[in-house]
Amino acid sequence: MSIGKTIRRLRKSRGLTQRQVGDVLGLGVTTMSRIENGEDSLLSIVRIRQFAEALGVSESELTGASDANGRSQPPIAIHGQLAVHAVVIDGFSDMDLPLTLHPEYLRTITRRPLSNLRAVTIDSDDMEPTLRPGDQILIDTRDVRPDRPGLLFFCTDTFKGVRRISTTFNSGFVHIRPDNPAYGEGENIDTSNISAVGRVIWSGRRM
Template sequence: MLEESHEAANVRSTLDRLIAERRESYSDISRLIGRNSAYIQQFIKRGTPRKLDEEDRRVLARYFGVSETMLGGASVGAAPPARLRGLPAIVAVPRLALGASAGGGTLDEDERAAGVMAFDARWLRHLGVRPQRVSMIRVDGESMAPTLSDGDDIMVDHDDDADRLRDGVYVLRLDGVLMVKRIAMGPLRGRFSVVSDNPHYPDWADIDPALVDIVGRVVWTGRRLN
């Protein structure tokens, strides 16, 4: 029993150290494994639950790039290396606590992370984005239908800003209003139009770039099928 208690304490200490090294929060790591925001803190600080669920342990090991044995997994034969080889690195991409409106626009200055979504780091590189420079935002409204629908999650590349502006779908602020719209470059250098894909919503033609703050380019979208 003492040996089991010592092992459990080591697992909690190891997980606490890994979280600190990544500068993550307990709540974000809890959301990463689909648990309530206090789950990991209770596990580390109170020992509740006594051990990690097998699937939770697998996700955490892949995310932190360590062997499952370091997080309480059973050891079979020789101990595996501390850092895994061959498994994809998992990146936690923040979901921002705001909605990018595809309707009339929303005023919401609260850009704190409201959780995370896990992605394969190699897949993100395949998209051509840096993992630390993307975030997920929810779409509100139907002005970009059928391209984007109300409730879609969009991945925004914050490196792809005004300096790299080209035709495409962007999250932007116009007169302080956050929205997701299509940018259509104009014939005059530096001028562009802000376009709604849904013809029932307004466009802003040949707009002064000084009026627009480019948040980032939309590079991927995911949606729930009803």
């Protein structure tokens, strides 16, 4: 069950309307409806905490991060080798370093099964300042379409790694580029020559 559907169940069990809960949190009925219909992408950690307080439950109960006895689930470690596509990626290291996230935080990022996710540590400065050496990224291996802007982890005949991707006027091509201008302005690539591993959906940095 999504967090939004849990919110709806708890709200109704308390005899509250969407407007009443929304007024407490500063949310309109339309936004409340979208959240309760499963758009968990609208829920940040702060917003989840606010909903939990408004409904009188713990964050763990709201997110499903606790078991039937109320005990918190342990953090989830996402390993690079959980990827659907096993490839050797130049420019990356520490492939055995797992990305550890708490379940309730992971659910604000994606609802994908763990088998669809891959964690990789950046070992190149070609995407600075967006991604820096030592940053960890979370890749959704089910999202391999190159026709939407964003950061893709993909392979061509000459390159394997992360690049920013944008569509061009010719629908058969996309433009890929590094964010670090020292590595050039990028190039137009025929979409038939792109073998995408997945889309970058999260990045974390050591402070």
